[in-house]
Amino acid sequence: MDPALPRIMTRKVLRYGIYISIGFAVLGAIMIFISFRCINSNFTQLISSGGVNENLLSAFSISDNGTRLSDFLAGVGMIALVAIPIARIGLTICEFACERETFYTVIAVLVLIVLAISFLVVGPMEAGYGLFHI
């Protein structure tokens, strides 16, 4: 493999990743405005002391479908955005592997493993059982 290829790919991941994520985020924002009955509703009412008031959030929206669509579009934008740094690490592994720098290839793999642990182990555990919950 051409050692310059991972870096070219990274440039493309950054460029198109940003376009995709911002595109979906804008679509999500438009849908939020369409699906919310009154954009002049009191935002601060939504924020209760413990978090976002889910009942009020539902009451503000015209229909569940509209809310679901805006959440879906914004969600795709978020996932695309979070995928960028993960893809960068993947491509960095390729870059150092092509340059035959074993030490930094291993280090990059380690970083990817830590990211996987966050999404596949710690996040689900914290959501389900709680690591430090008494």
Added chain:
Amino acid sequence: MITILEYFLLVLTIAYAAGFIGALVGMGGGVIISPVLTLLFGVPVAIAAGASLLAVIGTSSGAGFTAYGKNTPANYRIGLLLMTVSTVGAILGAVTTIFLSKSIRSEWIIYIIFGVAMMACAAALFRSKTEEDADQAIKDPLATKLNLHSSYYEESTKKRITYYPRNIPFGMGLNFVAGILGGMFGIGGGAFNNISMNGIMKFPMKVSAATSNLINGVTAASSFGVYYLTGNVYPLIAVPAVIGIILGSISGRRVLSKAKTPVVRFVFIAILVAIGVEMIMKGVA
């Protein structure tokens, strides 16, 4: 009273400014977004952190165009080494915030500690000298072994600057702490990345700013997973911050390569002080 429309427009504007400055100093705009959401709009810490981490990833990716340019000052090797500790710290930080956010009393203590830490780092950075003339420096054996010595082209002086970093283990230790604080407050750890790279490991400020952009996105992604899966990410709250910060960071990266280091440094210190004061006041209140 703030309406949803006002929230959108205000956060969009603030996020644009945050993205611009974040790209310039390589610290991620989340350092501004998180306190703004908490202090101005009353968003709970964990939810503000979730939105802010997305904003940090946006800044990092937007400014990343520069990092992959021809004359990039970023040092990928030290970036990877620091990511190994900052990502672990960020996960621990996120778990800690989710645990502490259940008790309002604990939140105030955390605000004060965070504010004092930011002020102390700003003071330390203000007193330390920049290492732009690092050609004279002694080569550190560990940095040599890790192949971390490098150089970059300084556009403002039209000269190639060679640098020889040192104090690598100490710098990595601070980055672990940076990861914890970044994960706790959704700031991506960029502020401390610069202190450890420039202040402790003696990388030139421009190298630390560009490398910090690489580190911030990955560190933020590691703690974002925890916030997202525990239901602390709301599109309504995060979307204007993300759009604003990406646009701001794309604007900021155009200025980064032409910006003079002392100006970047001054902006960096001023922001640290402002955040420190805000956090302490919030904690005392």
